[in-house]
Amino acid sequence: MSSYRYPDSHVFYRKLSHEYPKxxxxxxxxxxxxxxxxxxxxxxxxxxxxxxxxxPEIANALAEQARQFGYISGTQFTHGPVEDLASELAETLPVDLSKLYFLCSGSEAVEAALKLARQYWVDRGRPSKHRIIALGPGYHGSTLLALSASAREAHKAPFRPWLVDVHRIPAPYPYRCECGGRSATCPVCSAGVLEAAIEQLGAENVAAFIAEPVGGSSTVASTPRPDYFKRVREICDRHDVLFVADEVLVGMGRTGTWWAIEPYGVTPDILTLGKGISGGYAALSAIAAPERIVNVVAKAAGSFIHAQTFSHHPVGCAAGVATVRYLKQHxxxxxxxxxxxxxxxxxxxxxxxxxxxxxxxxxxxxxxxxxxxxxxxxxxxxxxxxxxxxxxxxxxxxxxxxxxxxxxxxxxxxxxxxxxxxxxxxxxxxxxxxxxxxxxxxxxxxx
Ligand SMILES: Cc1ncc(COP(=O)(O)O)c(C=O)c1O
The missing domain is CATH 3.90.1150.10 (Aspartate Aminotransferase, domain 1)
Structure with missing residues (x-):
């Protein structure tokens, strides 16, 4: 048996001081x-x-799609898997999040969600709205904008000159908050810090606030107070700031509801999906947005300015369709x-x-x-x-x-x-x- 570690194999491993079981x-x-x-x-x-x-059902769905066609460009054609997956997901999502754009990873979904938020404001004739507010602790991915939105100092340090200045506010984290998540007036646990941040930056400059509805790998499965996202929604509405719910980790049934935001009784403006949406059988992620946002982009620029070769991928989407249907049937x-x-x-x-x-x-x-x-x-x-x-x-x-x-x-x-x-x-x-x-x-x- 060979040894699977750097530099014995040709693989550039994710951990270079680790011996991997195969x-x-x-x-x-x-x-x-x-x-x-x-x-x-x-x-x-x-x-x-x-x-x-x-x-076997998911494996068959991938094979079946690959036998029909592997790749076509989303700029030239549409196809069954992408149409079906968008409809299947729209049925599960908060009601107006009915338009789905597919990508390959959570980082790409976050990147696209934040870019869509920005393009929306530009296309609406409010180009000063560009700042992003995010939580700390918080993690949203490793590409440069998603990394900028993340509060992982060790991941950011070498790349700092390339990162965007994302404004950080403390995350609701009951175990480490003085109020233990019990106080409706705690500025952190009640999102008061969000309003203060928007006022400090000037609402005319703020495009979006991004947060995980349940803190996945950031606050380690920490659940904000039941009224937290209602407050977030009210504050974002009052200041014309888009609320992006990052459900890459906590969505798709992981927390016992289709979407982790559901128990809070609010709808975000944009929602990111990833990880479990294909059960891992293909690299698949997405953003979900309402018509009221997509319409603005459709009327102004004519499309979302975000070209990626593998978006709306037939085999990835086929894996997604099979996964969503399997989740529903079972x-x-x-x-x-x-x-x-x-x-x-x-x-x-x-x-x-x-x-x-x-x-x-x-x-x-x-x-x-x-x-x-x-x-x-x-x-x-x-x-x-x-x-x-x-x-x-x-x-x-x-x-x-x-x-x-x-x-x-x-x-x-x-x-x-x-x-x-x-x-x-x-x-x-x-x-x-x-x-x-x-x-x-x-x-x-x-x-
Ligand atoms: C909340 C959240 N957003 C985005 C990402 C980035 O996803 P990916 O690693 O698929 O790029 C992650 C990854 O762990 C995540 O937990």
Whole structure:
């Protein structure tokens, strides 16, 4: 068996100091490597494999489309998969978000959403509106505008001269807020800081506010107060600022409703979709926008000025259609809510273990925040790499998690996110919990 690490292979790996197990097969919620070791995929790779692995219906849909035609340009033709996917998604989305533009990654979707917001204001004859406001902690992707909107200092540092100045306000993060998310008058938890920021920048200069409805990898499955996005909506409306909901991670049923914004009872102006929308069977993302925005662009420039060769890709869209129909037919969003309750009940056992500050989340999204001191909530020093060591220990224990770092104060902060496929069973949740406990024990022993 070869060794899969840099520089032994020709692959420019994502981690250059890491030896990779080679996966040869997926079976539902499980991955199997070439040595026969089985891993329960408790995070669906990167919150992506929502239907589990090797689903024959999705595989057939991709193959069938590839047999008909692989690629055509969205500038010249339309085709069945793109028409069907737009209709299927529009049925699930907040009511006026009825126009869908397809891309290949979450970063591209964020990039496109923010560019659409900007083009909308230019086309409406208000070209001074260009500033973006975003949350910290916050993560929206790695291309330059999406990275600018993100609050990941370590990811931004080398590229700073190329980044756009995005105005940052503190994210609602109950575990780390003095009010604990309990105060309706807390400026952070009630979005008062958003209004202050718009006033400071001048509403005539602000194009958009972008936020995740539930903090995915940024505040680790943290859920803002139930009135937070109502306030955001009111403030954005009052100041003519577009509200972009980034649902790349938390959308498509992950938090137990089709869209994570739903329980807040508000509709964003633009919504980004990605990760699970094709169940990971193809690289697919999208933005959803209302006619009132697209009409402005249609009348002025005639199109959204955002050319990408692979947008509206037939095979990607075919994977999306098969995924959305599978979710609907098998009621998997409802299952995400139901099994999500089981997951959170069972994770209560992890919440009692040493160095676990909080376990939180909604639906089949759970965050485990690790702290050096559960009383004071002080994080571990970053140099200890607690989250990374936990994630490695989890792989040893045969379970995948996503390590999150830096959320406590921009540098320190260790957490793991859990986001299993929606087909997960109760027995498999037990398996996840017991392997997580094993991984935590191993992480603590290494200290
Ligand atoms: C909320 C959010 N937006 C955007 C992105 C970027 O998506 P991608 O990695 O597919 O480019 C991510 C990725 O994790 C994300 O969590």
């Amino acid at each position: 996966i040869v097969r997926g079976e539902g919620c499980w991955l199997i490597d070439e040595r026969g070791k089985r891993y329960i995929d408790a995070v669906g790779g990167a919150y992506v494999a929502n239907l589990g692995h090797s689903n 009621k998997l969003v409802e299952r995400s809510a139901k099994l999500g309750r089981v997951l959170h009940e069972k994770l209560a056992a992890i919440a009692k273990l040493p160095y676990v500050g909080e376990v939180r989340g909604r639906g089949l999204l759970a965050g485990i925040e690790f702290v050096a001191d559960t009383g004071t909530r002080a994080p571990f020093p970053r140099a200890k790499k607690f989250a990374e060591r936990f994630s490695d220990a989890a792989i040893d224990a045969g379970v995948t998690v996503w390590a999150n770092v830096g959320h406590a104060d921009g540098t320190n902060g260790d957490a793991a996110l859990i986001a299993p496929p929606f087909i997960i069973t109760e027995q498999e949740i037990d398996e996840i919990v017991s392997r997580l406990a094993q991984a935590l024990e191993a992480t603590i022993k290494q200290q």
